Ligand SMILES: Nc1ncnc2c1ncn2[C@@H]1O[C@H](COP(=O)(O)OP(=O)(O)O)[C@@H](O)[C@H]1O
């Protein structure tokens with residue numbers, strides 16, 4: 001099956017649910033992509049190239065490196081890592097999606113093949129007129145950033161003993177954060193999502209199955225994915241909806257923003273995540289608070305019996 005815009009193989013055909021095997025294959029692709037990006041970052045650092053921000057890295061063409069590739073083993077590894085990553089995240093022109101080429105604001109002009117259905121802080125979402133799938137375009141932001149994530153701060157003595165141990169603030173993210181987020185959506189049982197590619201302007205393109213949107217402001221607090229663990233307010237404050245802890249692949253994640261606009265119903269009526277805001281849980285910062293460290297150790301093995309874990313978050 002080929003993507004109608006890029007002509008490249010896709011695991012997300014229109015009209016048909018990929019099913020558990022298809023979802024497992026999509027998740028496998030997400031993991032391989034993250035590993036390839038990590039390898040590329042490590043190789044870049046070894047030749048002294050910075051990886052934060054990672055916008056240059058994500059757009060690197062292996063042939064830009066071909067002259068240097070023969071220089072020594074480190075450059076050879078960098079060229080090989082760039083080629084391996086590029087095979088998983090191709091560079092695709094905005095024109096391939098029907099947006100005008102060589103236009104100052106190509107996306108603003110629209111595409112005859114895509115119908116705009118929504119726009120949030122991070123992405124512009126369109127529905128493909130070919131097959132009904134949703135295409136999301138994550139536009140680059142200032143200073144090489146894209147999408148969103150969280151930055152954490154530990155309580156300072158001046159904040160007083162009643163302040164939460166950690167404060168989480170939303171901030172702009174990196175391309176790695178965005179690739180992690182897309183993998184996390186699926187890992188938490190969300191809508192099947194695939195990375196399509198990146199445009200030369202640095203717009204990351206992903207596609208997702210279409211779901212039925214929920215009524216504006218619907219209360220979803222009791223129907224969030226089961227593997228999300230409420231975080232006692234004394235441990236963490238975030239000015240975001242539904243701050244949660246999740247263990248995915250053995251790693252703790254901080255996940256928030258799963259409100260009605262970021263959930264849909266799939267074709268058999270299940271609620272599924274389409275978008276979230278996440279960051280690796282700051283385990284080292286959290287460990288500085290003995291109560292929180294103890295809670296983290298326990299919830300990993302038993303999400304239900306942690307300290308105050310059975311209460312609703314607004315009571316904590
Ligand atoms: N798979 C989907 N099915 C139905 N509607 C969607 C889907 N993905 C996105 N949308 C619509 O587009 C909006 C923005 O998409 P989203 O992925 O939440 O981007 P952002 O990160 O910018 O919030 C959503 O709130 C929703 O209304």
Ligand SMILES: [Mg+2]
Nearest residue numbers: 120261262275
């Ligand atoms: Mg959203």
